[in-house]
Amino acid sequence: MKLLGRILIIALAVALVIGSLVAIVPSSSAAGFAGGRPERQLTIDSEQAAGSADQSASTARPEFGGRERGGDHHEGGFGHIIRNAGIMALIIALVAFGMRRLRRRRDIVWL
Amino acid sequence: MQTATTIKKGNRTKTNYVVDLVIGISFLIATAPNATGEPIHEWLSMGLAVMVVTHLLLHWQWIVAITKKIFRKVAWQQRINYILNIGLFIDMTIIMFTGIMISKTVVPLLGLELPNNMTWRSLHGLASDAGVFLIGLHLALHWDWIVRTSKRYLIQPITKRFHKPAPQLATKEQ
The missing domain is CATH 1.20.5 (Single alpha-helices involved in coiled-coils or other helix-helix interfaces)
Structure with a gap:
């Protein structure tokens, strides 16, 4: 309950x-x-696919097949995971260790 | 001799640690749908939502205690933590909601069809980027606990496994 x-x-x-x-x-x-x-076009028509040589229709990069062109926000695959982990590590390094240093100096009492 | 309360507290910490570890890893994987593919991204995010609710339930006492005294005398670190957590909750809710609105696997499976629109998609991206920063800050504020608990539940068991103590020599009892 x-x-x-x-x-x-x-x-x-x-x-x-x-x-x-x-x-x-x-x-x-x-x-x-x-x-x-x-509305932005999310998929390409068969005519467009046949006529264009961009990576959306390329067999070399099948992960882009059918996706919107011009920079999908989630592009990057595993690189995205590493980038985000890097950003988090940077924030942790700046904030956590910065706070620890400030606490040692005892200048900021509320920390 | 360990008391029942100490054991209970230890188990609780372990549960918190496991839940947090799963949330952290799942979030990082979920930020790359092109790597995992849309179905895994969506189902993983659904599981993540459940884990976030579990995380909140496990920290319910802290939430109640700080909410009661937020406008009274409370340590600034706790206050910053509380405000940050509210921001993180709002951000996570936006990520989940916009994710459902642009879902291509989970929602259609339930027989629902939602209109295709770019606002939810761009909001989903923005909120997940903000989420990376907010989770980074959340981890930073709890970094001491993370290090302490990782040593206890992750590093020590591994090192113990590799450095087994030498068998004790039989004492002469004559």
Whole structure:
């Protein structure tokens, strides 16, 4: 019962965030920029694939087949994992060790 | 002799550590859907959502305690940690929600069809990038605990396995 109550509180908090997000995001843009910009093309037609020599249709890079062109946010594969791990390591090094140093100096009491 | 409370606390720490380790590794893998493929990315993220809820439930007492006294006298480190955690919760919720909105595997499997739109996709990317920074900060604030617990539950068992103690010589009991 206690656990259910806690899960319910988390679910309510999640609903609050989602509700705010949906309220903030304009409905026109949520419908795929229906008000102004056209929907971006996510896949290529067979005619386009035959006519273009870009990497989307290239058999050498099958991972790009059918994906949007011009820089998918998630491009990079395993390189992305290493990049993100690197960013995290940098933040940890700066913050954790910086805080430890400050604590040793005792200049900042609240740390 | 170990008391029951100490054993319980030790088990709790171990559970926390395992859950956190799984969340950390899963998050890093989930940030590269091109490497894993969309289905693995989506199912892994679903599991990650469950693990995040478990993480929150395991730290429920801390959440309640700090929420009660956030506007009273509380250490600044705890206050920063609390604010950061709220940010992380909002960010994670946005990642999960926008992920569901652009889902190509999990949502269609449930028989639902959502309209294709770029806003959710770009928000998903932005939120996951922000998530990398926020999780980095979250780890940094708990770095001492991570190092301590890693030594206890990860490094020590491995080193113990490789450095088995030499068998004790039989004492002369005559």
